[in-house]
Amino acid sequence: TDNxxxxxxxxxxxxxxxxxxxxxxxGTALLPSLTRIATASSDEFKAMQKQVMGIMVVLGxxxxxxxxxxxxxxxxxxxxxxxxxQLPAVLQAVAFNLIPLYVSSxxxxxxVAQRKNGVWSIFLLVTVGINFWASNxxxxxxxxxxxxxxxxxxxxxxxAEIATTIMAIIILKNVPVDIPTLIRMxxxxx
Numbered sequence: 202t203d204n205x206x207x208x209x210x211x212x213x214x215x216x217x218x219x220x221x222x223x224x225x226x227x228g229t230a231l232l233p234s235l236t237r238i239a240t241a242s243s244d245e246f247k248a249m250q251k252q253v254m255g256i257m258v259v260l261g262x263x264x265x266x267x268x269x270x271x272x273x274x275x276x277x278x279x280x281x282x283x284x285x286x287q288l289p290a291v292l293q294a295v296a297f298n299l300i301p302l303y304v305s306s307x308x309x310x311x312x313v314a315q316r317k318n319g320v321w322s323i324f325l326l327v328t329v330g331i332n333f334w335a336s337n338x339x340x341x342x343x344x345x346x347x348x349x350x351x352x353x354x355x356x357x358x359x360x361a362e363i364a365t366t367i368m369a370i371i372i373l374k375n376v377p378v379d380i381p382t383l384i385r386m387x388x389x390x391x
Contacts, residue, residue, distance in 0.1 A: 202340060202350035206287070210351040213291040216275075220268060220299055223260050224306040227253075231307075235314035247375045250311055254377035257307050259389040261300035269296035287349045294355035301362040308369035308377075317372055324368040332361035 231253070238246045268275075272292035276285060312321050335357035343353030370376060 202344055206344070206350045209285050209287045209291055210354050212280075212285055212288055213295050213351065213355060216292065217295045217298065217302075220264055220295075221302060221306065223264065224257060224303045227256075228307055228310040232310050232314065235310055239311075239314040246311075246314075247377075250308075250373065250375055250377040251379055251382050253307050254304060255382040255385045257303040258300055258386050261303040262389050265296040265299040268299065269293050272296070287351060290347070290349050291351045291355055294352045294359065298355065298359045298362055301359065301366050305362060305366045305369055308366065308373065311373055312369060315373070320372055321369070324372065325365070327368065328361045328365045331364045332357050335360045
């Protein structure tokens with residue numbers, strides 16, 4: 202695309218980083234406990250995965266909803282009316298990436314606790330390929346149809362992050378979603 206789209210995308214990614222304060226704080230606090238639980242009890246470790254997965258979705262929903270609904274106002278407060286005019290649409294796309302980011306960042310903590318971060322690195326290379334493929338399709342599409350290639354770049358990141366989450370679940374060999382977790386998520390959505 203052009204320099205304007207790159208600048209808008211860059212600002213959106215910077216703001217996305219600030220929206221990740223919740224999983225960063227929780228992950229840092231949980232890692233020592235997860236390491237102890239991973240070596241002591243696999244059943245307790247799997248139960249913890251389900252709880253944390255549900256919590257991340259429940260906490261990510263309001264943050265994502267707020268980012269989506271307040272994207273225009275946030276852009277205006279931070280940059281004024283004349284800069285980054287395409288940023289609100291990009292932030293709305295970023296809102297869809299927050300829950301996958303919340304979940305995958307916590308699943309990464311579980312992988313580190315089980316000392317599977319080496320295998321995880323290989324899977325991340327696959328994610329890079331998915332992002333590359335999706336970017337090549339979505340950036341031109343959004344640029345042509347919506348005049349905002351940065352939204353396509355963020356949409357590619359969302360697809361890659363969902364793939365990352367699925368791959369983390371495969372590596373952990375535990376589907377951290379059960380009926381009680383789905384009920385909790387459904388209540389949070391309502």
